[in-house]
Amino acid sequence: MEKSSKISALYERAIRERWIGKGFLALIAVLAVGYIGFNAKESPSLFFQQLINGLQIGFVYALVALGYTMVYGIVRLINFAHGDVFMVGAFISFFAIDRFELHIWPSKVFPAIHPNLSLLIGTLTTILMTMVFCALMAMTIERFAYKPLRTAPRISALITAIGVSFFLEYFGALPFVFTPNFITYKGPFPTTSWYIKGGIYKLESGVAPPDGSVIFSNILIIIVVTSLILLSILQFIVRRTKIGKAMRATAFDKPTARLMGINVDGVISVTFAIGAALAGAGGILYATAYRQVVFLMGIMPGLKAFISAVLGGIGSIPGALVGALILGQAEVLSAGYISTPMRDAVAFTILILVLLVRPTGIFGEPEREKA
């Protein structure tokens, strides 16, 4: 009698605490970690190389993920077109650099200036200009496509967002707008690489790095530094300024925020603008790292950034960063150890699992259940 009640209590606990599901997840995790660990032991340098690559892509995803997380936090819309803003950012900077050489404009205007200083100022100008362009574009899109649907069902807005996304892609693919072809992105500055093997050495061009070394480039450093700076600025805006307070209030409760005298439409517009500006910067960094732009380049990074935002907890800025870094690692590890195309499948499997196990993500607060 004693024993059977004990068993039934254990059984009820197993059901309540979802033991079977957790065991299933643990099995997947153990298999993945075991597989990667086994391979990592074979060739540790390859493993560390993947980690570095993952860091690079993770920070780019973080920039894009912020736009998703902020927009979703405020208007509950999966802004499908966000990935295409990223693409537009890459293209705008491509034309600015390739056609107009905007990245070295100071040395053209003032020939006496030091070339490195000129490059620095010029690159910052390019980034700023791209960010402003993307922000204006996103505000226009918001005004004409999303705002009229603010009171419509959420799915109508999502379908509109998908429409905007297609429009941006294929409008960009027109020969006189951007181009339907893959084009090589020159990038504002040359790549310099170093390798680590018992110390850090510069990698001369045309020389193969020694076996078992880990390579990193100045692009990685630039991506990490730029992302961290932009993230800090964003965190400052959201936490310390008046508009940030208004954004948080709007995200928390729209009707009440409106009653408190907050211009909700203006706040939403600003949110779109900030998100798009970050995505534009992300587009430049991505294109600089991978040296290629094409009109469909925004879809997959956009979706992955959305996954990062969900993984980190939608509405949370540190969450977006953490989620993006995790996703970046998951992506390069699956690309490295399973097969390259499988990384998309792995990313979406992660998304589905996160949604099932913890829909609020790592940093998200449990949402009030809606009717």
Added chain:
Amino acid sequence: MKTIPRSTLLFFGVYLLITIVVQALISLQLLTVFWSKLLLFGAVMAIVSLGLNLIYGFNGQFSLGQWGFYAIGAYAAADVTFRWTQQGSASGLVILLLAVTLAGLAFWGVGWLLRRVPGLDPLSSFALYLAGVILAVMAAVAIGRPLIEPVTSALALLPSNLALQIVFFLAVLLSGVLAAEISYLFGLPVLTLGSDYFGIATLGFTIIVKVLLDNSDTILGFEEMKGARGMIGIPQATTWLWVTIFLLVILVATRNLLHSSHGRAIISVREDELAAKAMGIDVASQKILTFVIGSLYAGLAGALYAHINGFLHPNTFNFIKSFDPMIIVVFGGLGSVSGTVVVSFIWILVLEGFLRQWLPEGFENWRFVVYPLLLIIMMLLRPSGLMGGFELPYLRQILPPLRKNVKAESTAEAQGD
């Protein structure tokens, strides 16, 4: 004797007439191969979109996974008929039949077990179902292997054309059922998500399927699917007759489903989940039922598609294409069966046919610029679709096709935010 309503007679009469006229045009070779294939595509598209309209238009679950199930149906059926025609072996048919049957039994068995365990979370039940299905497939391979030889020789006794038609028909049916079973497995946990998260998760499903098909020869281990190189050598067995029979059966089935109490329950879930629950409707099971039926249609359509050109490539099942049925459903009107069918044919005939034939080169670039714009304008001005309220009398539901006051719901939602 019960009299048949006029609308029914009219519907079947017109359907028969159209079928015969088109068949005559094809038989007399008045239509070029290009146009007759486009008609087949149109019917296939209509079947996929009808499935999506069930899921999204009638049940309100925004799914982008339709194209993934379409791909599954296409590749499964193609594999069966390929093995029959190219390798002279019924191995695909036998294994698929057994796997589908045993997996169905496994679903039933696990479901029976799970009903005795109330309150089990979706992920745990998913794990149990997955285990059941894996065991069932392994059993199917084990049982099926000795059966391949006798079935092959039995089929070989029939005239070769008849045997091919039988294999094709079974392949189409079984692929549909396979897609439905996979959708059951996938839908059980995923349908518990909210509306837009469900959309993204199903989009993820489509992408995962596409990636797996890209590696079908290496990761999945089906040599003949040839991965990203594209599968060739599939018999071109899909004819106008087959397609119209499937379309008619699906139309009638959809209509009868929607007229039944299940159909009312499905529509009530779209209108208001909470109210439906209060009326005693099992919302979760209605969602899964609709999702499975919709995916069954997608699987059937995929199987028919595979045998139109005899060539399959994973790029056809790219997720960008998965927006096609969604756009058709939106244009045709959410919850409009006739609108979906009409727009599917228009979509295929106009976009693939007329525009490509009549308009100058370079217009192709523009069409993907124009139709997103049309989609956006539609969503802004006429969210109920071009043919929103229109329905043929035979297909018309007794319920109103779409809720009129969208405003009321959204304000309620805004307050809940």
